[in-house]
Amino acid sequence: MKQLAERWFVYILRCTDGSLYTGITNDLNRRLEQHNAGTASRYTRSRLPVTLVYHEEPTTKGGALKRELAVKSLSRKAKEALIQSMH
Numbered sequence: 357m358k359q360l361a362e363r364w365f366v367y368i369l370r371c372t373d374g375s376l377y378t379g380i381t382n383d384l385n386r387r388l389e390q391h392n393a394g395t396a397s398r399y400t401r402s403r404l405p406v407t408l409v410y411h412e413e414p415t416t417k418g419g420a421l422k423r424e425l426a427v428k429s430l431s432r433k434a435k436e437a438l439i440q441s442m443h
Contacts, residue, residue: 364420366427368410368439371403376435378427380420384411410439 365384369377369391377400381387390396391406400406414420427435 362417363413364417365411365413366420366423367408368427368435369400369406370409370439371400371406373403375403376409376432377403377406378424378435380417380424382417384408410435410442 362382364380364382366378366380367384367387369379369388371377377391377397379387379397387396388406388408391400392404394401394404412423414423427438430438
């Protein structure tokens, strides 16, 4: 039986202090729950609750990792523009 290809997501969270956190995951809902439970990231743990404000779905894990680095290197203004592009 052929296994389904794993899906990967690059996401941006807005923390309660207004800061932005960028990460990747193969399960957005689970990861958001982990962040809000304080078990996903040291950075977000002290800035709860967090809200998912942006996500995209690269075609591979490698693509997701590269895109995550690219998004992390963007300025705050560019990240906000990316977030606005979803709405």
